Amino acid sequence: MxxxxxxxxxxxxxxxxxxxxxxxxxxxxxxxxxxxxxxxxxxxxxxxxxxLRQQVEIEVFLQNIDTQTTNELQQSIQNEPFVEELNYISRDSASMIFQQEFGMGGEALASLNFLPASFRLKISDDATVAQVDSLVQVVEQYHGVDEVQFNLALLELLEARTDxxxxxxxxxxxxxxxxxxxxxxxxxxxxxxxxxxxxxxxxxxxxxxxxxxxxxxxxxxxxxxxxxxxxxxxxxxxxxxxxxxxxxxxxxxxxxxxxxxxxxxxxxxxxxxxxxxxxxxxxxxxxxxxxxxx
Structure with missing residues (x-):
């Protein structure tokens, strides 16, 4: 045919x-x-x-620990699954960021250098909310970690709306x-x-x-x-x-x-x-x- x-x-x-x-x-x-x-x-x-998901960062606030402990902690967190990027924010850098965000009124507080050092983590796009929450619980148990903060509600909302x-x-x-x-x-x-x-x-x-x-x-x-x-x-x-x-x-x-x-x-x-x-x-x-x- x-x-x-x-x-x-x-x-x-x-x-x-x-x-x-x-x-x-x-x-x-x-x-x-x-x-x-x-x-x-x-x-x-x-x-x-x-x-929006990429802009949600996990911030890990550190205790007053020495440089060697900080480096070991950084390496451990970087090896965790779904951690795509890790940035270290020293106490001095945290004070500068605080002053930039709050302007002239924040100079007096920033000079006190009261903010702790921290790590800012960016998570892989394919990580679910449950996996991110599990990661946070693991990081909280590390020696030298004082507190971990991230916007769980926003991640849950984004995942629910996307689905x-x-x-x-x-x-x-x-x-x-x-x-x-x-x-x-x-x-x-x-x-x-x-x-x-x-x-x-x-x-x-x-x-x-x-x-x-x-x-x-x-x-x-x-x-x-x-x-x-x-x-x-x-x-x-x-x-x-x-x-x-x-x-x-x-x-x-x-x-x-x-x-x-x-x-x-x-x-x-x-x-x-x-x-x-x-x-x-x-x-x-x-x-x-x-x-x-x-």
Whole structure:
């Protein structure tokens, strides 16, 4: 079976059930458009959550210990899992930071040099709240550690909101995809019904189910290409022109992985895959008997 024949039959299938094909393409267009928009917004929300997470530091305040003990303690903490970076803040540096943050009014207090030395820890992005809390409990037991402070409530909130966003976005996306595939399924079913006499004749002369199915698969892929192209154009127009012009406060939204073509390529592949799968589903269901009832 030649490629030109498959494409010709696929295009012809679109014209046989025009209303159903338009409904299917439009549904696919809306589905991948919504998923593309949700993906970009969700990606930026995840980046913001990760940025906030990186700003949450664990501060380990030290007792009045000598240099050797401080170095040994620093090495021990650096060897702990999930510790990505460790910075030592001496008593003098702590006084300078205090003065910078509180301005002229903090000079008198800073001169007393009352602030203890400390370590500031940055934690790996993949560490969970439970793992960070476990790390804090371990560090608290080290000799020379006076107190450990970190914003547990903020980490818990960030993790909970990130999980909710991921679960909610995935559920909405799956629901949209399922509805769109149902419409592709119905479109291909109508096309098969319109060609039922020809399919009977093809089976009588020995055509296999696979041979008969292929044009319908091409039809589904063509629906996906049309819908994906339209959705890609709208997504690009939306985020490159409309949002920066009319919603400038949202103009800082970045493309996933820094380039527009990653998201656009994903939208095209998703649309084609949905069209192919919906048509395959219908074709396998309705082209399996030796006869097709009218």
């Amino acid at each position: 030649s490629l030109s024949y498959l494409i010709k039959e696929g295009v012809a299938g679109l014209s046989r059930a025009r209303l159903a094909a338009f409904t299917s393409i439009f549904s696919l267009f809306l589905a991948v458009l919504l998923i593309g928009v949700l993906t970009r917004i969700g990606f930026n929300a995840y980046e913001v959550a990760q940025l 909710q966003l991921a679960i909610g976005g995935a559920a909405i996306g799956m629901f949209i995809l399922f509805i769109a595939m149902i419409l592709v399924f119905n479109t291909i079913r109508l096309t098969i019904y319109a060609k039922r006499d020809l399919i009977r004749a093809m089976k009588l002369v020995g055509a296999t189910n696979g041979f008969i199915r292929r044009p319908f698969l091409v039809e589904g892929i063509l629906q996906g290409i049309i819908a994906g192209t339209a959705a890609s154009f709208v997504i690009y127009l939306l985020f490159e022109w409309i949002v920066p012009t009319y919603l400038s406060q949202l103009g800082i939204l970045t493309w996933p992985f820094g380039r527009w073509y990653y998201l656009i390529g994903g939208v095209m592949i998703l649309a084609m895959a949905m069209g192919w799968w919906g048509s395959r589903w219908a074709a396998r269901k309705f082209i399996k008997d030796t006869t097709i009832s009218s």
